[in-house]
Amino acid sequence: DPPRVDISSVNVSLSEHENLTISCDIFSEALLQRTQIVFNGTLQSYVVDIKLEPSLDGYYTFNKTIRNISEKDSGVYTCVAVNRAGYTNDSTNIIIQLEPIAQILGPHAITKRAHSDVQFVCHVENALQVLWSHNNDTVKKYDINGSYNAVLDVKNVTDDGIWTCVALRDSYSGSDSIALTVLVKPEVTIEGSKNITILNGTTFQLSCTVMAKPAPRIVWHMETERFLPNVVTNPESKVYKSVLTLDSRKEPVNGTYFCFGENSEGINQDSVTIEVRRQMTLINGFTDTSVEMYSQINFTCDIDAYPPSHITWYHNNTRINTNDRISISDDNTIVSIRRVDFVDLGRYVCEADNGFENMSVFGNLAVHGLAKPLISKEPSEIVTQQSKMATIKCRLARGNPEPRITWQYKDDNSDFSSLPDGVSVTDNKFLIISEVQKYHAGKYRCTAENIIGSDLYHVDLIVQYPPEFNVSQENHLEGPIEVRSGNAVQLSCNVSGVPPPIVTWTKDELPVTYSSHVYLNNDSALVLANATAYDSGAFRCNASSALGFVTKDFNIIVYMPPEIAGAETAVRAREGELVWLRCAARGAPPPAVR
Incomplete structure (x- = not known):
């Protein structure tokens, strides 16, 4: 196979x-x-x-x-x-x-002016993502596929740095970088206020901060072209600090100072104005003053200072305004009073302020011959009778200027307040009560007051009136009062008067004979502690004083329920004889026997 x-x-x-x-x-x-x-x-x-x-x-x-x-x-x-x-x-x-490839097109080191715009172009191969970073901080990141021209627009550049384009694919990357140098035209700032006031005889440092790149040349000068020595440091990138020391002990330092910063990108400046102030010194002031009434007086408050001080005048804590009697000089240093009156007396204050320090000058204005009110304290008590006229006087022993007189009234149950009805005040500040009533009685207070001080006078008004019953009665005879024998009864007169009336009691027009069961309590009421039939009769309360008297009658009836004495023993009699049977009954009034 x-x-x-x-x-x-x-x-x-x-x-x-x-x-x-x-x-x-x-x-x-x-x-x-x-x-x-x-x-x-x-x-x-x-x-x-x-x-x-x-x-x-x-x-x-x-x-x-x-x-x-x-x-x-x-x-x-x-x-x-x-x-x-x-x-x-x-x-x-x-x-x-293949590994990702990133290549920034163009030069890899460029220079730009601060606040200008710049564009970077990066050609990327074999990448799935592109990342832009500035000094290792990611600025922008997006997906791509294969080859790509990545464009990054940076607006308003202010800082130097390294801009990097990174091509990414899985764990592989390729990068390229460009160095950006930002050139800064000098920006000059003098620290603090633009108008500075320093104390004469002291030193002061002016600090000028210059932001620039490349390093600037920093110079100081005043309105003249004379350059001034200064010390320059560079505490951080693109920041330069120049310190100019002014010594007012050696030379005048008033004026406007300019700080210049210059480099290849341009020139810039800032300025500050220095004023040297003098501490406040009182040249001519015033103290407590006493003058004759209606004379003229000048208060002077002359203060040397730089910057010049603003002066404000006060009288008794109220700002002074000019009028036909009071004038203030154009420079505010003199207050003139053409005719001193009582309203002008008191405390005068001159306040000077120039924004750096302040000073106060003060004194009191008084007049000769002024006197605190003094009231004659006699009499302390006035006695009058109801329905008559009464006069209460408040006699001044002294007081200059003429004191103001006021009156107040209080009774035993209240504090001092306004005068009661029926009381009038005359032009000479006397009190007139044309028809005195009981409610006018009480304590009257006279107050005399002027700008120097005050005095008080208290007088008690006692209103006398004849005895009278406190409860109105059409007639002074009440109906019969019945009381059971052995019970107690109290007869009350309830009378008042000034002077207090003397209360006496009679029974059947004869003086009451007092005993352990017939006596007077603390209110002069007559108490029958254990009434007997002997206590029945006509009682009279007589209340009298030097101004008159009143009487009140009471008819007392003491009753005793009928009682029958125990029965006698058996009575024996012959048939046909006359027999007397006795019924021993008693009671008050005498009971009828049947």
Whole structure:
């Protein structure tokens, strides 16, 4: 029979630079006449003759290994065996996958100005993906198939760096890079405010930051062309810092300072204005002042400072406004009062502020001859009678300016408040009560007050009125009061008056005889603690004072239920005799016996 032939690695794909081994397995009962490996590729073809020793069992194996394969090794490999019975072969198609290739077109080092745009083009072969990166950070990634021209547009470039194009296929990659250098026209910034004020006799440093590439030339000068010495450092890439030291102790430093930065890409500048200030010094001020009433006074507040200070005037914590009596100089340093009055007295303050420091000057304005109010404190008590007229006076012993007089009133159950009805105040601040009533009684307070101080005067108004019952009664005789013998009864007069009335009691027009069961309590009420028939009668309460009297009558009836004395022993009598039977009954009023 013809030989049987088997080839390994049937129709496989390999990557470039791998090793390829072609194995042929042959079985032939007859002696082999020829064994070969035949290769037909796209770039080359060849035949390899294999010399084999005869095998007793008829099995043969031979290999061909190709190391570091490349595109030329891609094609059809055939194992051929021939014996006297015939010809047999077996084939495999080997595909060599080439490694991805990435090539950036054009120069591989370019220079651009900051904030300009740039475009990169990368030709890619044998890849499934393309990746763009900047300084190892992925910027863009997308899928492709085979060959491709990958374009990357970068807008507004600001930083140097390496831009890399990577061609990817599975675990294989190829890359190419381009170095981008960004040139920066100087950007100059003087740190801090553009208007700076420093204290005279001190030093001050100005810092100027310049961002540029290539390294700039940095110069300082004032309005003149004189260049000023400075110290330049390079704390980080493309950043340069220049420090200019000003010493106001050695020379005047007022003026405008310019910082220039210049390189091949251009020139730029920034400026700052320096002013030197003087500490505030009081040249001419004022203190506490006392003048005559209605005279003229000037308050001066002259302060030396640079920048000039803004002055504000206050009187008793209120900003001063000019009027027909008060004027302020154009430079705010003098306040003039043409005619001093009471309203002008008090505390004056001059406040100066120039934005860096402030100063206050103050003093009090007083006038001669002023006096705190003093009220005569007599009398402390006024007694009047109801329905009469009363006058309460508040006599000033002194006070300049003339004090303001006010009156207030309080009774025993309230605090001081407004005056009660029926009380009027005269022009000379006296109180007039044309018809005094009981509710006018109480404490009156006179307050005298001026800008120097105040004084108080208290006076008690006592309103006298005749005795009167606290409960209105049409007549002062109540109906009979019945009380059972042995019970208690209380007779109340309930009367008031000023001065307090004296209460006396009579029974049947005779003074009451007081005892342990007939007595007066604390309210002058008459108490019959254990009433008896003897207590029945007409009682009268008499309340009297120097202003009059009132009476109230009570009719007391003490009753006792009828009682019959115990029965006598048996009475013996002859038939036909007259017999008297006695019924000993008692009670109040006397009971009827039947």
